[in-house]
Amino acid sequence: MSRAWTREEVEATVADYFHMLTLELAGQQFNKTEHRRALLQKLDQRTPAAVELKHQNISAILIHFGYPYISGYKPMGNYQALLFDVIADRLKADTKLDRTALAAVKMPATTPLIKDFEKLLEAPPQLKYSARDAKSANYAWETKQVVKRDYIGREAQNSSLGLAGEEFVVDYEKWRLSAAGHKKLADNVEHVSKTRGDGLGFDVLSFDLNGRDRLIEVKTTSFGKETPFFITKHEVEFSRNQSDCFHLYRVFEFRKDPRLFSLKGAVEKHCHLDPITYQGRFS
Numbered sequence: 001m002s003r004a005w006t007r008e009e010v011e012a013t014v015a016d017y018f019h020m021l022t023l024e025l026a027g028q029q030f031n032k033t034e035h036r037r038a039l040l041q042k043l044d045q046r047t048p049a050a051v052e053l054k055h056q057n058i059s060a061i062l063i064h065f066g067y068p069y070i071s072g073y074k075p076m077g078n079y080q081a082l083l084f085d086v087i088a089d090r091l092k093a094d095t096k097l098d099r100t101a102l103a104a105v106k107m108p109a110t111t112p113l114i115k116d117f118e119k120l121l122e123a124p125p126q127l128k129y130s131a132r133d134a135k136s137a138n139y140a141w142e143t144k145q146v147v148k149r150d151y152i153g154r155e156a157q158n159s160s161l162g163l164a165g166e167e168f169v170v171d172y173e174k175w176r177l178s179a180a181g182h183k184k185l186a187d188n189v190e191h192v193s194k195t196r197g198d199g200l201g202f203d204v205l206s207f208d209l210n211g212r213d214r215l216i217e218v219k220t221t222s223f224g225k226e227t228p229f230f231i232t233k234h235e236v237e238f239s240r241n242q243s244d245c246f247h248l249y250r251v252f253e254f255r256k257d258p259r260l261f262s263l264k265g266a267v268e269k270h271c272h273l274d275p276i277t278y279q280g281r282f283s
Contacts, residue, residue, distance in 0.1 A: 002050075003044075004080070005046075005054070005080065005082070005083075006044070007082060007086070009042075009043050009044060009046070010054075010080075010082055010083055010086045011086055011090075012039060012042045012043065013039060013043070013051065013054050013055070013058070014058060014083070014086050014087055014090055015090070016035055016038075016039045017055055017058045017070065017073075018090060018094055018097055019035075020032065020035055020070055021062075021068070021069070021070050021097065022096055022097045022100050024070055024071065025068065025097075025100045025101055025103075025104040026100050026103075026104075032072070036048060036051055036052075039051060052073075053076060054083070055070070055073045056073050056074055056075060056076035057076055057077075057078075057079035057080075057083055058073070058079075058083065058087065059073045059074065059075040059076070059224075059226075060075035060076055060077050060079060061079060061083065061084055061087050062087070063075055063152070063226070063227070063228065065087070065088075065091060065149070065150075066149055066150030066151055066152050066153060067091075067101060067149065067151055067152070068101065068104070068151060068152065068155075068222075068223040068224070068227065069223070069224055069226075069227075070224075071223075071224050071253060071256070072224075074224075074225075074226060075226050091149075098149065101149070101151045102149075102151065102154070104151075104155075104222065105151050105154045105155035105158060105222075106154070106158065107158075107161075107222075107255075108158075108160040108161075109158070109160050109161040109163075109164040109165075109222075109254065109255065110160075110164055111164045111167040111168050111171070112168065112258060114168075114171070114258070117171075117172050117175045117176065118179075119259075120172060120258070120259050120260060121259070121260060121261065121262070122225070122259050122260070122261050123261060124250070124261040124262070124263055124270060125225060125226050125261075127270060127271060127272070152221075152223070152227060152228055152230075153230060155221060155222065155223070156219075156221075156229070156230040161220055161221075161222065161254065162218075162220055164220070164254070165218050165219075165220025165251045165254060166191060166193060166194075166203045166204060166218045166220075167191065168220075168251060168254070168258060169203070169204050169216060169218045169249050169251065169260070170189055170191050170204055172260070173186070173189045173204060173206040173214075173216070174186040174187075174189050176206075177189065177206070177207065177209075180209055182207070182209060185206075185207045185209075185211065188207070189204065189205065189206045189207070190204070190205040191203070191204055192204065192205050199234070200238075201215070201217070201234055201235050201237075201238030201239075201242070202215040202216055202217045202235075202238065202242075202246065203216060203217055203218045204216040204218060204249075208245075212245060213245050214245055214247055215238075215242055215245050215246050215247065216247045216248075216249050217231075217235055217238075217239070217246070217247070217248045217249070218248075218249050218251065219231070219248060219249070219250050219251070220251040220252075220254050221250075221251070221252050221253075221254065222253065222254050222255045222256075223252065223253070224252060224253065225250075225252045225253070225259075225261070227252065229250060231248075231267060231273075235267075236266075236267055236268070236273065239265065239266050239267045240266045240268075243265040243266045244265070246264070246265060246266075247262050247263065247264050248262070248263040248267055248270075249261075249262055250262075250263065
C-alpha cells in the first residue's frame with residue numbers, strides 16, 4: 001500500500017506545478033524534467049511516476065476551478081482531499097498566476113499559416129466518469145470556501161481567438177478536400193458565421209467527400225485537449241436536429257501547436273453537458 005502524501009510534500013508539488021503553469025501562460029520556456037528532478041529532492045522517496053500522477057491530479061482540480069492546466073499533464077481524477085485544499089488555498093494567494101492567466105485568456109489571436117495539415121487531426125478524449133471524483137469534488141466545494149475565477153469561461157469570450165479558430169478550420173477544410181482530389185468542393189467551403197451572421201448553430205459550411213454538407217461548429221482554446229468548452233442551448237439543439245451532418249471541431253493548443261478533434265452528431269453523445277451553462281466536459 002502506498003504511503004499517503006504529507007502536507008509538506010503536497011505543498012511543494014503544487015508550488016512547483018504553479019510555477020511551471022505561470023511560465024507556460026506567460027509564453028516562457030521551461031524544462032519539465034529539470035523541475036521534476038528538483039522537486040524529487042524535496043519529497044520523501046517518491047518516484048517520478050508518482051510525481052507525474054500528482055501533476056495530473058492537479059490538472060484535474062484546476063479544471064474544476066476554471067483554470068487552464070499544463071500541456072502534457074493530462075487531467076486525472078481520484079485525488080486526495082488534501083490536494084484540493086492546498087490548491088484552493090494557493091489560488092487565493094497566488095496573485096502572479098491570477099494576473100498571468102487573465103492576460104493569457106484576453107490576448108488577441110491571429111490565424112497561423114500552415115501549409116500541411118496532415119498531422120492536425122487527433123482522436124477525441126475518451127468520455128469518462130467517476131462517482132468517487134464527483135462525490136469528493138462536491139464535498140470539497142460544500143465544505144471549503146472557494147474563489148472560482150473561471151478563466152476557461154473568460155477565454156471562451158475572446159472573440160479574436162474564436163474568429164482565428166474559425167478561419168483556421170476553413171483553411172483546414174479546404175486543404176482536406178483538395179488533398180482528397182475534390183478541389184471544386186474545397187472552393188465552396190464557406191465561413192457562414194461571417195457571410196450569413198452568427199447564430200445559425202454552426203460556423204463553417206464544408207462537405208464530406210461524397211458532397212454531402214458538413215456543418216461545423218468551431219470551439220477554440222489555447223489550452224489542452226481536455227479543456228472543457230462552452231456551447232449554447234441553440235447549438236446543442238442544432239446538433240441533435242442535424243445529427244447526420246453536424247460536427248463540432250475542438251481546436252486546442254491554438255497559440256503553440258494547433259490541433260483539433262471532431263465530435264460528430266449530437267454533442268451529448270460525446271461529453272457531459274452542464275444543464276445550466278452547457279459546458280462540455282470529458283470527465
